[in-house]
Amino acid sequence: MSEALRIEDIHSYYGKSHIIQGVSLKVEEGEIVTLLGRNGAGKTSTLKSISGLLAPKRGHVWISGEETTGWPAYRAAQNGLALVPEHRGIFGLLTVEENLRISQRRGAQWSLADIYQIFPRLEERRKNSGGQLSGGEQQMLAIARALLGGPKVLMLDEPVEGLAPIIVEEIVAQIKKVRDAGVSILLVEQNLAVCAELADRHYIIELGKVVHHATAAEFIADHTVRDRYLGVNA
Numbered sequence: 353m354s355e356a357l358r359i360e361d362i363h364s365y366y367g368k369s370h371i372i373q374g375v376s377l378k379v380e381e382g383e384i385v386t387l388l389g390r391n392g393a394g395k396t397s398t399l400k401s402i403s404g405l406l407a408p409k410r411g412h413v414w415i416s417g418e419e420t421t422g423w424p425a426y427r428a429a430q431n432g433l434a435l436v437p438e439h440r441g442i443f444g445l446l447t448v449e450e451n452l453r454i455s456q457r458r459g460a461q462w463s464l465a466d467i468y469q470i471f472p473r474l475e476e477r478r479k480n481s482g483g484q485l486s487g488g489e490q491q492m493l494a495i496a497r498a499l500l501g502g503p504k505v506l507m508l509d510e511p512v513e514g515l516a517p518i519i520v521e522e523i524v525a526q527i528k529k530v531r532d533a534g535v536s537i538l539l540v541e542q543n544l545a546v547c548a549e550l551a552d553r554h555y556i557i558e559l560g561k562v563v564h565h566a567t568a569a570e571f572i573a574d575h576t577v578r579d580r581y582l583g584v585n586a
């Protein structure tokens with residue numbers, strides 16, 4: 353198996369605040385890996401450090417074996433990295449189909465037909481404006497737009513936060529289909545049932561440091577980890 357994403361000893365700051373303090377992790381090709389932790393642990397800042405939205409002061413980032421450390425976000429995106437941020441970033445005044453068409457990259461492997469196969473609701477809603485969509489549909493549109501850029505690695509920041517259980521199930525199934533289509537995924541998510549269902553491996557981060565790493569089976573078996581690091585008795 354080869355590595356889709358690797359970061360090593362990343363240190364990032366907001367002003368003088370040393371927020372990310374030496375994070376290392378990897379996502380192998382075809383894997384879904386989660387980054388877990390309490391509020392403020394540094395999960396979003398880690399994704400920003402990988403994508404180039406927050407320039408790390410130390411450490412290294414590789415995407416599909418190519419070092420992209422310090423690259424601006426648009427260049428990392430061209431090299432196969434996509435980030436779907438928490439506040440979804442879709443165009444509310446454009447229709448669903450317009451939102452998709454402006455994200456299409458010439459030569460990328462995803463067609464609109466491929467997208468509609470994974471997200472049939474988007475096809476049903478293709479003439480509606482982005483602003484008319486439910487929260488779950490907006491999340492699907494945000495993921496679909498990211499895919500049209502042809503990423504090798506997709507980073508999702510809390511994709512099911514605040515959504516009804518039935519929509520969560522739908523999005524979980526869609527994320528699996530995206531993985532099955534060959535996209536490797538780094539997932540930040542607070543819903544532990546979703547993480548347990550989707551992921552091959554988990555990293556837990558606390559105060560900007562990775563404090564625990566577990567395979568899917570270890571994570572499901574070891575309830576003390578959830579209590580200790582995540583503050584839940586799940």
Ligand SMILES: Nc1ncnc2c1ncn2[C@@H]1O[C@H](COP(=O)(O)OP(=O)(O)OP(=O)(O)O)[C@@H](O)[C@H]1O
Binds near residue numbers: 389390393394395397
């Ligand atoms: N733009 C910013 N400027 C200064 N400090 C920030 C900024 N963004 C985040 N922080 C701080 O950095 C720390 C890590 O935040 P981050 O958003 O990465 O955490 P998180 O694990 O994603 O948490 P959450 O689940 O609440 O989103 C927090 O203490 C937060 O207050």
